[in-house]
Ligand SMILES: Cc1ncc(COP(=O)(O)OP(=O)(O)O)c(N)n1
């Protein structure tokens with residue numbers, strides 16, 4: 001997909017060059033000189049104050065703060081400076097160098113993340129993977145071989161970066177052959193740079209310092225500033241390589257050209273040479289997202305709009321949304337589905353359409369939910385493609401296993417209790433529910449007659465959450481009902 005973010009580059013660059021933001025860099029002694037030079041080359045002004053006694057004072061008057069965990073003696077100073085910068089509203093950039101490699105680094109990184117609010121976190125795949133999921137191997141300060149970004153796996157890194165962005169509130173920048181940049185809502189892949197950048201020490205540290213300059217100059221546009229800075233580094237690396245090769249020179253000459261080029265590259269060249277892709281990443285059906293799976297029902301709207309009631313439910317913490325319409329004509333169904341798709345995006349909640357595959361594909365939903373009677377002679381996975389969510393209803397071990405084999409991302413199992421909402425629902429016993437949960441590896445959500453008073457009866461069954469219609473939509477206060485259910489489900493899922 002084409003993106004408009006390139007249009008912001010001239011302003012991003014001008015803001016650094018014209019405002020000359022002061023950037024405080026608490027960084028490692030290996031590359032400190034390169035970091036100071038790259039900040040200067042960008043048009044900003046570096047201060048390398050790192051004594052614990054003075055960092056807070058400095059951090060509260062600069063425009064950007066960079067902290068780099070390359071060497072670990074300054075972690076205390078980083079904490080003090082980070083808190084002062086947060087209080088003063090100064091953007092803070094973290095480079096969690098080799099964060100998973102040693103206990104000292106794991107604990108230092110954890111402490112920083114717990115105490116400082118970062119605007120940007122930039123690292124290689126292994127470092128970001130450690131922060132996102134607690135694993136991620138490391139080869140010293142470099143990413144491990146198995147963590148390398150390729151054309152085959154870059155979307156998965158996009159999902160991971162977006163998850164970390166949502167968890168931390170920071171923009172995440174992953175450096176690799178393909179760079180990934182993610183906020184809570186938008187994800188980009190950038191294909192610029194040159195292999196020689198990894199043959200000199202400090203190109204990662206320099207990029208982090210550059211991010212400090214760009215965030216300092218553009219504190220209200222952190223995502224755009226990050227994309228621009230990462231692109232400037234990549235494009236400058238490419239041009240530096242061309243100049244180095246023209247001279248028949250080697251890596252140290254390349255380093256000089258790289259710093260030079262940061263000061264020389266203009267916005268027009270940058271826009272022309274940037275190879276940026278915006279990724280359209282839907283939401284995934286995870287076990288976590290099954291907790292309170294809300295299914296809409298317009299029967300109880302009592303004069304309110306479906307939009308308003310659903311928004312109340314999402315704002316209260318529903319973790320999954322399905323639109324279920326049995327009476328609407330196609331055009332109105334599509335309109336309503338489009339509206340709820342946007343709403344669900346706003347709350348980062350997976351959204352599927354019940355029964356209607358065409359509407360699911362047309363409205364921008366994350367996927368579709370179908371029952372056994374909806375899939376006779378149909379390969380729904382083939383119809384929706386590999387990336388969309390496929391939910392399938394099943395109430396026997398046999399149909400559940402078959403659903404998983406035919407590409408389902410989760411299974412809806414019910415009716416687990418008596419329900420008046422779906423008169424033709426087949427019921428199943430607790431033992432059958434238990435057997436289904438044991439037989440499949442994908443998430444399982446129970447459905448049918450579930451309310452806050454009977455949820456605890458499902459404890460130990462192996463389900464990942466509950467799917468409800470009337471326990472939310474038939475209530476006078478659907479938002480309050482959602483909150484109560486969420487609390488009960490967490491209690492039911494707990495030890
Ligand atoms: C999460 C979830 N589970 C089961 C169903 C029921 O689907 P189906 O059997 O196709 O019945 P209808 O909902 O279409 O009447 C569901 N919708 N959602």
Ligand SMILES: Cc1ncsc1CCOP(=O)(O)O
Pocket residue numbers: 414415418419420421422425447448449450467468469470471
């Ligand atoms: C759609 C569906 N599928 C099996 S039971 C059921 C109805 C769920 O509604 P409620 O939560 O009001 O019992």
Ligand SMILES: [Mg+2]
Pocket residue numbers: 354355369370371374
């Ligand atoms: Mg159906």
